Amino acid sequence: MEVAQSTLKEPEKELFSWVAPARPFKKRNREFYITLLAIAAVVGIVLFLVEGFMPVLLIISLIFLFYIMNTVPPENVEYKITNKGINVAGNKTDWSLINRYWFARRFDSELLVMETQSLPGRLEIVIEPNDKEKIQKELSAFIIEEKVSPSYLDKATDWFAGKLPGNK
Template sequence: MPADLKSTLKTKNNPSEVSVVPSPFKEILSWQAAIRPFKKRGREYFSTVGAIVFLLVIILLFIKEWVLVAVVLALMFLSYVLATVPPGEVKHQITTRGIKTGEKLYKWEWLTRFWFTKKWNMEILNVETILVFPKRLQLILKDKGREEVRKAMEKYLTLEKPKKTSLDRASEWLQEKVPLES
């Protein structure tokens, strides 16, 4: 046992020292799912995105914003890659010490609340963190039921959906008014 850990253990000679006993690592629930939500996009989507990008690039070229042209083209490329390359699979685990996704463990102390959303017919478990990055974990519930996950999570976190911000409402309005595909 390392010397620095020995000093934190309770001894008979010094009862004021605090005993730190970590909870045993036990898996409560686990499942395999895609890393991110994915929807195969069609020709209409790419045509619409291409037309919007073309118009933006023309406007930015007229006002000589070369860096913004590069940013818009980079975002278009990112959009293309995310829409054509299917995501890989990862193992998600809910444990007694936190949520483990892949090889990364997010301790319960770093997590604040959770809620469920649905995107492209996929159930998603959203978990808010106190970390700078990632601020929110999104775990796809492939073969696990919502109730089963809710019961496992409620032992440690509060089920609470955050209120929509003005940015959320604006993006929903834009998605409704300017659909990229029908």
């Protein structure tokens, strides 16, 4: 769906806004981290024997990043849908850079997922479940709602995540 030419000449107008966490968040328990460290240790030993110390250093840094992301709660961010695009914490993405959108769930949070033409390729926004219809109404005027089927990588990560404790 192309953005109408008349919209491009109009001044920017806020259509809907809300405040929500910057990312989905779930506090993990001790059992989860012990299992994760055991898996990382086994993979690290194998990689150390095959490649040396650098892959092990990479695994350690990824585990540290994962730990920080799961222990520090996200900050609240203001989101705005305008006639020109979507603003996330003051960063604007024009409608011309967004292909489609759909809704998803992760960690008991409702998400609005938008496929973008720029990196990282997807914009995932936490929404309140009672705002879903309002957001859907505003977005449908500019972009289409079309859920992307999961790739092999998505299916593999979902399967692996389901095997870890606390993710059932």
